[in-house]
Amino acid sequence: MAQMNMVQAINSALDVMLGRDPRVVVFGEDVGYFGGVFRCTDGLQRKYGEHRVLDTPIAEGGIIAAAIGMGVNGLRPVAEIQFADYIYPAFDQIVSELARLRYRTAGDLCAPVTIRTPCGGGIRGGQTHSQSPEGVFTHVCGLKVVMPSNPHDAKGLLISSIESEDPVLFFEPKRIYNGPFDGDPHKPAVPWSSHPKGEVPDGHYAIPLGKADIVRPGAAATVLTYGTMVHVAEAAARLCGVDAEIIDLRTLVPLDVDMLCTSVRKTGRCVIVHEATRFSGFGAELSATVQEECFWHLEAPIARVTGWDTPYPHAFEWDYFPGPARIAAALRAVMESAA
Amino acid sequence: MAQMNMVQAINSALDVMLGRDPRVVVFGEDVGYFGGVFRCTDGLQRKYGEHRVLDTPIAEGGIIAAAIGMGVNGLRPVAEIQFADYIYPAFDQIVSELARLRYRTAGDLCAPVTIRTPCGGGIRGGQTHSQSPEGVFTHVCGLKVVMPSNPHDAKGLLISSIESEDPVLFFEPKRIYNGPFDGDPHKPAVPWSSHPKGEVPDGHYAIPLGKADIVRPGAAATVLTYGTMVHVAEAAARLCGVDAEIIDLRTLVPLDVDMLCTSVRKTGRCVIVHEATRFSGFGAELSATVQEECFWHLEAPIARVTGWDTPYPHAFEWDYFPGPARIAAALRAVMESAA
Amino acid sequence: MTQSRLHVPHPPARPGETPDFSYLKIPPAGSVGRPDTLAPALQIEALGTEMVRVLDEQGHAVGPWNPHLEVEELQIALRHMLLTRRFDERMQRMQRQGRISFYMKSTGEEAVAVAQAMALRPGDMLFPSYRTQGLFVVRGRSLVDLMCQCLSNTHDMCRGRQMPIMYHWAEGNIFSISGNLATQFPQAVGWAMAAAIKGEDHLAASWIGEGASAEADFHHALTFAAVYQAPVILNVVNNQWAISTFQGFAGGEQRTFAQRGPGYGIPGVRVDGNDFLAVYAVTRWAAERARSGGGPTLIEHVTYRAAAHSTSDDPSRYRPKEDWQSWPLGDPVVRLKAHLIALGEWSEERHVALEQQLEAHVTACWKEAVAYGTLNEGPTLDPLSMFEDVFHEMPAHLRRQREELRRLLHGPDAAAARGEGAEG
Amino acid sequence: MTQSRLHVPHPPARPGETPDFSYLKIPPAGSVGRPDTLAPALQIEALGTEMVRVLDEQGHAVGPWNPHLEVEELQIALRHMLLTRRFDERMQRMQRQGRISFYMKSTGEEAVAVAQAMALRPGDMLFPSYRTQGLFVVRGRSLVDLMCQCLSNTHDMCRGRQMPIMYHWAEGNIFSISGNLATQFPQAVGWAMAAAIKGEDHLAASWIGEGASAEADFHHALTFAAVYQAPVILNVVNNQWAISTFQGFAGGEQRTFAQRGPGYGIPGVRVDGNDFLAVYAVTRWAAERARSGGGPTLIEHVTYRAAAHSTSDDPSRYRPKEDWQSWPLGDPVVRLKAHLIALGEWSEERHVALEQQLEAHVTACWKEAVAYGTLNEGPTLDPLSMFEDVFHEMPAHLRRQREELRRLLHGPDAAAARGEGAEG
């Protein structure tokens, strides 16, 4: 066991997989010699050579297209998109090609590509370095979508993603690369070494895709969330004293509907939290699913706490961010709700 | 008043706007000399000249980028994407640029672009000529999203879209270009001339964006739907005899929440129908919103009837299509539902 | 100073006008030099403006690009081209009869796919477009299989999921055809990069139309191929039309499509796409270059889309009828046939006999194919199979949806529901 | 036959190694001919491989591209370049002090934006990149306004919505800077197409880095510009680096970036980007061409990113420290200064005085700017304004969300909630 932050955990997952499986190749803008603008691939090119850890031209569409071709030719490509905000130029290759190749060839061809990309706000990135576009990809049949909330999960989930036979979108909440974040930007930064999930095994281990995790058991209400917001939800629960059961989805597709609904059936109340914008965000699917599965157990309307339906504004980051106060208010509301 | 099918109504809207407003330009792949693969721009280049009705290179990203530049330079571009399935190469220009230009410049710059694109299945188009990607665009702040269900609305909504100061995604359900479709492919085709909404004024008129339409008043349950599925829902209501209030959304963003929720509060039951895939589709947002707004009025879980979560399969189009039988089953289910 | 005005490209002739192909500069066969396969890209830029041609007007193979093929190979090539054409015609007819939903012919362009597939090795990976059915014919995929795909029947390699002509053949090293234009171009480069990473000797080849070259993926393919010097052959089939728009709308007025290559440092070679021998020779040259570490080559095939764009298209709306008759590079089948006759290795009689034999073969294949079902007649695929292959293992939500459809189709109320559905 | 191996581009020197710019072929100033502005693209391809240079080693302006500018204009140019540099330095320092969140300098590249903005007309529309702040300086946007944008303060033209440096200036005909690379390139072409459609005399110009030229939008821009012969100047600023990757990763090993143009039929001109006079002259040539109906021009500016990529970057990790000192094209400010001195129209004393004056100006501007607030100190913008301008009119769901935030910020429980939030 070692203490790792999320960057180190991701680096370790890549290191383990490059070492175990000669088919694994890692590439993207600035990931090679430099080691990535967030340092996630630091040292890997030196260790595995420049044919396995590659810099690429600045062309996200080309990166994913090349990854598909490599995947079809027997490699296990791990492509980095430097910011999730820059994944859109690759949208056609992801949606029309990567996601549907297995389907359209009835299983004869596939490309087990993992796409890693940092997402989320809270780093003064403004509208083009803060987005959380995961919801859009959850609507695309054939993609798995993952977002870890801590170093331990990040490594185990990334290894599972690389080992998956399906393409995986692996979102990394950059606000928590270096430490958990409870939603208060004015508090001093906390490192991962002070968090139990900062304990990360050195070698290979896998956390299965499609399994959520109860990060705080509780009886009064269920909070469904993922990524950075897991920690913010924990802070909110502490803040308002509601005995919330907080579930970290970890994988958005496939969704662990059973665990989610078991919890909501138990608590009868549900708050959904994500950083992405609200309208048609992933919270909508969560709300719809919970409502369908747990309708007769619900004692209050399901609430969504999300980013506002605006681009992420540079100056108002903390008014935009769905922080502990808003989550706590929603928790109180579902507790108090009555016709 | 004239009898028009949807293609003619769209053509008429373009004709009216090209005639009224010298800033309007119409362009896209094959839209110029040829008049469009679905004939929506037939005759317009001859009438308005090849500087106002233009063929373009086959590059959807380039088309939308050019439209943005033209819009900034004072034109009102109406761009056609030949099939909604081919809008993805333009995704970055739409999401990162078109949708956010006004916001990021605090209103100093904007591009009032209308993007027309045929969507939906039922024409043996398989996975790349049948998609309904509207849900994805409803998650993008700054875009209006429209989908008409008949010639009369198509013309009035398209005129409003072109006149809108905001960018509009205008989805045209191609299955109903030539006639309404009730979901039974084995029945002889019905022309729009036999439908009241096939009556279309010749001149200028606008149907405001953001206003839904009750196409069938009813007391027992509310059906929220749009596009082709409006007609299928009507057939389903006839089929199962449920006194459904069927609401044609017409505009998905901004959403007419008031009308929707007024109806659901009245009926206490809600079925959401769309052709797009279910998971994270627009139905999820509808369900979440209705649940939030009408929770205490709901007497049964909100149901979604949608395309399955697979690509649109060529051979099983009618097993895939959410036809009258499935909608009727959902209507019966919400009527019978009890804890 | 003349003011700037928007320039709008025009084809040389519209319906009712006389076809005019004078814009095409056609050098005599044999006049273009054949550089060393490892010649630096900079030194061979002329290959992008000239046009490599081997077959002259008399049907003789002339000049340095003559690949000197065995007569047998030429006869096989003729057979492949003819079979492709017969196949196309049959499928088009079947579409007209409502037996398949859609079709796209490659008529007039058969030499491109047939010559290139013959010039490459079986281990080379092909990333086709929808107009390169000849690749499958040469590599020996049975016509029955192709027909079954078009029929979406019980033997359909795509299990009913794709529109007609969207074939693939993993064992035959042919990638899947996509409805989205140009996406396969940079994928082929990625495949070739992987071959180079693995140190393997295989190369990748891909095809797009000149219209599709305007898509982003063209640029991605050329950039990545140039940067990594990937062993790949990138083909632009310039058949002059992209549905209704003339090649000028893809930039063909200003330059040839082959000339795009040198801008990236990739040799661009323009070839008479209706000259089997020229296409074969240029492909061999590019393959040798790639296999020797010389990196990518861009080839522009100058040809003509003789038929409609697809069965949904009516070209008489936008170009002169019968304009193919005036196309100065002729018909690739007729030209190879003339060459064989000039060699004394073919005759009108043998040709007629071969055509009859192929027609019979196509008929037999079609008979077999329809026995596996058609769009409208059984046997049919199981609709429940549509939930498979979305993921490697079917996740819970798809299993649940499959159950829902199963109940709809086979459950106790199924018959009633379906009956009612028809009334509704 | 050597086997194919993946080629991986390398910069000439990494940290600890000696800078080596021998890959750059630099012709003597004045040696490249200046063709007629309407010369056919095909006849002037050499402009893409040569390098237009006017200022020689002695600071004299030589050769056919000498724009023969008035002394006053040269002095203004020097002032603009120096002001840009002073501005950059101040903002970088302010970022280091935590007063702004981020910054990107254009040090070493000032001649590009300054010369081009001066060579164009006020009615021409500029689609900038994040490293062309000189455009704003030349067009006269006050530094205070630019600083306020970087401060996201109450006078911020973007109302707090964009990261620092993402300026725009509608009245000054400068488009908005986007975080997404290259998107502005084809937008500029669309703007130019509109000008041509309207029969107006304006042209558009746009800038991207050589790294960004790999993006799809580069291809879209060149294709659309070529097809419609749009009056647009497309600039690739080749400063050799894209964050940590050398220009070889964008394809610069094989060819110059200017050479991409001819592949599309667009003239490509390579210019010494640190030579104010050369950049000015080439821009004038391209502008005259565009305004006379000659269509687009692609210009590659050869320059060097002297500073870090941004305040988030540490270049010592990937390139030799101080390598700019060895850059053979020097410093554009020093070169223009030397020219003026050679002309007898400038002196070290005047230079020092100007620098002091500009420094004082920047200081005064900064003082004024911070009076309108900084990131951390009031006055601040109203957060409720964040819901505006998503749409032209605010729809109901945004009004509702604004109300929710208003209650949170100003409602009865606001203080409590905020207080608790800080504890949580």
Ligand SMILES: Cc1ncc(C[n+]2csc(CCOP(=O)(O)OP(=O)(O)O)c2C)c(N)n1
């Ligand atoms: C991304 C995308 N945009 C548009 C289309 C619609 N489309 C299908 S074929 C075609 C024309 C292609 O022309 P070309 O590339 O020249 O190939 P050809 O048909 O001539 O072989 C178009 C526009 C598509 N399939 N994909």
Ligand SMILES: Cc1ncc(C[n+]2csc(CCOP(=O)(O)OP(=O)(O)O)c2C)c(N)n1
């Ligand atoms: C679409 C997109 N991909 C990636 C990035 C991240 N990024 C910002 S600047 C940059 C390097 C650009 O280099 P270049 O185009 O040469 O411009 P320079 O910084 O040298 O001026 C990268 C990769 C981005 N902003 N947008």
Ligand SMILES: [Mg+2]
């Ligand atoms: Mg073509």
Ligand SMILES: [Mg+2]
């Ligand atoms: Mg650069």
